[in-house]
Amino acid sequence: MDVQLYVYDLSKGLARMYSLALTGTQMDAIYHTSIVLNGVEYYFGQGIQTSAPGSTHHGQPMEVVNLGITELPRDVIEEYLGSLATIYTPESYDLFLHNCNNFTQDLSMFLVGKSIPEHIINLPRTFLETPFGQMMKPQIEMALKGVTQGTGPGPIPGPSAQFSASRATPPAQKLAIPSGVGIVREVSNLNQLESALSGASHSCAVIFFTSSTCPPCKAVYPTYDQLAAEAGDRGTLIKVDIGIAYDVSSKYSVRATPTFMTFLKGQKVDEWSGATPSQLIGNVRMLLEMAHPAHPHRQLRLPSLQREITSFVMYKKAPPIDKLLQKLPVEFKDGQGVTEVIEFVKLRHSSENTPAADIRVPDLHIFAQTLNSIYSTLPSDSHFAVVDLVRLLLLDPRASGYFAEEAQHTTLLTILAPLSQDEPSPYNLRIVALQLACNLFSTPLYPAQITSSSSSLRETCLRFATNSLLDSHASLRVVAASFAYNLASFNHNARFDGKPDPLSEEDQVELSASLLEAVSREDQSVEALHGLLYALGLLVYETPMDGALIDLCRAMGVAETISGKMDIQAVQKEPLLKELGKELFSKGL
Incomplete structure (x- = not known):
């Protein structure tokens, strides 16, 4: 690679005109230099900076000197630049003692074993040896500070210019x-x-x-x-x-x-x-x-809550696909885009050796149009199979990501909205729809949609979940608790990171009230109680001590409720009863 030295005159010709009269010494320029290598100009100002050759704020060079050819590998050069970045920092810049020319001298010696011209290196000493130079040093430093350390005008020309960010000062335009x-x-x-x-x-x-x-x-x-x-x-x-x-x-x-x-x-x-x-x-x-x-809850012993939740509950188990297809109504299977989705789900859940990324996603837009147009016209006893197909489809983040971006969430509302009403629905449809709702957390796009106060999906999901928490079927209560856990985990993680709660206080109070009521009634299923307690704990942990949620817990006697559960043999082995009951709901309220 060719190595070139770009030489600029910071005085714009004034040094040549006035230096002899002012200092008694002829100076042709106030030099700024840089190294050009592989289509990138490297120079020192605000740390080590880069730009396209000749595009810095210094304009065009007054001279270009060919220093030679370097045979060093690019990674070796980048490693060396990284080490120089710890020396040539923005704070270390000194116009006379530690400047751009010192940097190009070091880099030139490393690349080609050759010094830059001596008259450039020696200029500061030559100037400071004059009485005028000694007197004017502070003023000149101040006057040229913005010029010598100004930032570059544009982006780095290409990947070759970017050495490791962990070892080097960021490029000029990012400083x-x-x-x-x-x-x-x-x-x-x-x-x-x-x-x-x-x-x-x-x-x-x-x-x-x-x-x-x-x-x-x-x-x-x-x-x-x-x-x-x-x-x-x-x-x-x-x-x-x-x-x-x-x-x-x-x-x-x-x-x-x-x-x-x-x-x-x-x-x-x-x-x-x-x-x-x-x-x-x-x-x-x-x-x-x-x-x-510091929140007082941090002083409690709550290992289940004092951490980020790294996974959501999702329902991945696939039924025998052939049996599922037999339950799909003919008018739905004949719809546009449905066959392609069925084949995708088959491959996605039966190909153990094929990476999911290698399975092509079908045209989901056509499938969504078909589902939205005919779902309500299908026999009610076939809705279960259709929803189960969509549940399996949403396990793929590419599919769930598509539906998360769908305008007005039409497809999900088509399925979930009728179930959020007070009218009774078949048990098997409600449980698979709740499992589908849990699978929305397979993409990071959906949780933000579900918790957004402006989203039409938020009210539907919350109502559906809270209604199901008190259902007579234990299995349905477990899935409803899982969805509540997912929502609470998403909210908890944001709070744990010091960010605003995604769920509004009103929504948190509504969800917590349903969870508290469900906890008070649960005396059969340890699995359901675990999900209910975990979701409630995540919502309460580090909530504002003067907020409505703490007031709700006190008013509903959560400490007494948890204490009472410890006497019920069927659920008393649930470890969260002890952790939350003796710490969060006893000491933390």
Whole structure:
């Protein structure tokens, strides 16, 4: 691969015109250099940055020097760039002592074993040896800071430019405000800062006002990085170089560095100056605790609840396909797209050696149109077989994902809406429809739909499930408890991650009331009681202590109900009775 050195003049010709008169030494340019390799320009400013050759904010190079050819493998080069990224960081940039030319010198020596031109390397020393250079050093650093460390204009040209993100500074166009949590967000203007603060308006934020000429600031950089990692998504830690972001320093009246400001729920709460790590750690940790006070439930011994739920209950068992097909009415089997779905389900559930991804998904749009148009006209005793076919179909995430995106959820409402009414329906139809509802959790798209207050599917599913929790058939109660568990798990996982509850408080209260009533009545099925208790526990765990759900549990005497279950021989071996009864519902209310 050819290796080229791009040479730019930051002074735009002014150095050549005025340097002799001002310094007594002729200087042809104020040099900025970069290395071009395999169609990518590498340079140092805001860390190691990349761009298409000649497309940076420096414009076109004044000179292109061919340095030679490198035989090094690409992965070796990327590994070396990753190691350089820990040295050439945004904070380490110094216009005279640690600049772009030092970076290109290191990279050139590694690639081709050749130095870049000496007059470029020696220019800072030549300038600083003059009286004018010594006097004007701070002003020149300030004047050229934005030019030398400006960000690039466009995306990286291709995969060859991207070395490991774990070892290298992100490319120029991604440096403004990183999207990841647990890292310090570096901003360079007021708009970026206000955007970062707006994103933290429901939690907390810290602003670290720093500058490249502040040694005490650099001393606490590692501490600040560690605090950002500790905060994760609970708070936003921001760093602002007031030598670049003049509009920020003007608005916040910051004149000295390091200065820190803290914000809670969008309001400023504190400001202090000085590079004292212990003070910084104490203040930031106190802010995080104020923004996210520990819930009292975390102090309880609840191993079943104090974790993320990693799997949902789904009903995957397939009946003998031939027997199922015999129960499908002829008018349905003859419908457009139905034969293809039947063949897909056959292959999906009978091919042990064929990966599911290799089985082609049929045209689900045509199948949905057929189902929606004739389902209500089919004999009622055949609905069970049709719904069971759809249940098996939805086990494939590609199929469930399609129906989750279907406008108005027509297909699911066609099946479930009649069952959510108070009119009695056949037991076998209700249980297979509830199993179908559980299988909606095979795709991440459906849970968000079911819990959305604007979704027509939400009310239908909730009503169907709550009505079934009190059914006389134990098997149906088990499946209804499984669906409630899936809903509660989805809500619990969001809460566990510090995100807003997907289920509204009203829906949680309605579902919990039905679960509590079902728990009070359940004295036969340990399996049903397990699902009911688990779903209820997931909804109650870390719910607001002053919220309606805690009030409901107290009003309905949940602690007494659980205590009473421990005396019933048929269900007293259920371990959740002890865990939830002695901890969550006794100490946590």
